[in-house]
Amino acid sequence: MSTVIWHKSSHSSSNGGDCVEVGINVPGLAPVRDSKDPQGPALVFLAAAWADFITDVQSGKFPTS
Incomplete structure (x- = not known):
């Protein structure tokens, strides 16, 4: 994972909290x-x-409250 380029979610707060990052240069994955634990584990999903999952989140399939 040392060569992965990470992209932080645009919904992450500016104070460093609630941050999810996705690797953008890993073909097919x-x-x-x-982001608060960059040396910690990463979950790897098929792209x-x-x-x-992102489509389902954006469509409201998973309520936030």
Whole structure:
């Protein structure tokens, strides 16, 4: 994971809290980590599964309250 380029969520707060980062240069995969723990573990999803998850989140499939 040392060569992964990480992209922080645009919904992350500016004070460093609640940050999710996704690796953007790993073909076919979507590594995901907590930016507050960059040396910690990353979950790795198939890119298609991650894209489906993002679509479901954006469509409101998972209520926030």
